[in-house]
Amino acid sequence: MARRRQETMEENRVKLISAGRKAFAEKGYAAASMDELTADVGLTRGALYHNFGDKRGLLAAVVTEIDGEMAARAKEIGACAGDHWQGMLAEGAAYIEMALDPEVQRIVLLDGPAVLGDPSKWPSQNSCLVATKRSVEQLLEKGALKPVDPEAAARLLSGAALNAALWVAASDNPKDVLPKAIDAFQTLASGLLADR
Numbered sequence: 001m002a003r004r005r006q007e008t009m010e011e012n013r014v015k016l017i018s019a020g021r022k023a024f025a026e027k028g029y030a031a032a033s034m035d036e037l038t039a040d041v042g043l044t045r046g047a048l049y050h051n052f053g054d055k056r057g058l059l060a061a062v063v064t065e066i067d068g069e070m071a072a073r074a075k076e077i078g079a080c081a082g083d084h085w086q087g088m089l090a091e092g093a094a095y096i097e098m099a100l101d102p103e104v105q106r107i108v109l110l111d112g113p114a115v116l117g118d119p120s121k122w123p124s125q126n127s128c129l130v131a132t133k134r135s136v137e138q139l140l141e142k143g144a145l146k147p148v149d150p151e152a153a154a155r156l157l158s159g160a161a162l163n164a165a166l167w168v169a170a171s172d173n174p175k176d177v178l179p180k181a182i183d184a185f186q187t188l189a190s191g192l193l194a195d196r
Helices: 002-027 032-039 044-054 054-078 084-100 102-116 125-139 150-170 174-190
Strands: none
Touching: 002 032, 002 054, 002 102, 032 044, 044 054, 044 150, 054 084, 054 102, 054 125, 084 102, 084 125, 084 150, 084 174, 102 150, 125 150, 150 174
């Protein structure tokens, strides 16, 4: 009995995240109606409050899901690059490029910071930071980078990619801004390379 109740709660949570994702992408956070959102998936506002506390909590869950997908996509792209250094650059560029995706743009890069605050404090961003730090440490071990504190380098690389994506998302001409943002990110990152 308890197991079935747990499964139902998890199903409701998945339904609400999916409905929130759709509503936030189509209407934006401010215009998304919680009554419509819950009715669309056959649930009540009570289910929303039970699972997420409020609309802001639902947005946080949606941002975490999308941010996780972005990180996985960037990792896949990075894995196809020539070497570890090129992979890290490709991951950063891929993350920045995702700012062109309307769902990412609206939910993660525009509404997310406006409602949830500083993205560098989001749990999903912290997991990206840990992965970047690991990459920096591996590059340091290979002598590919100048001697630098791995956490400092990872924070600056992650911050540069995030801020570049925020810039692309908020600009009037995202497609024009994108190549400038990627070029500047890669130029900044290249300053870490050891002199050969």
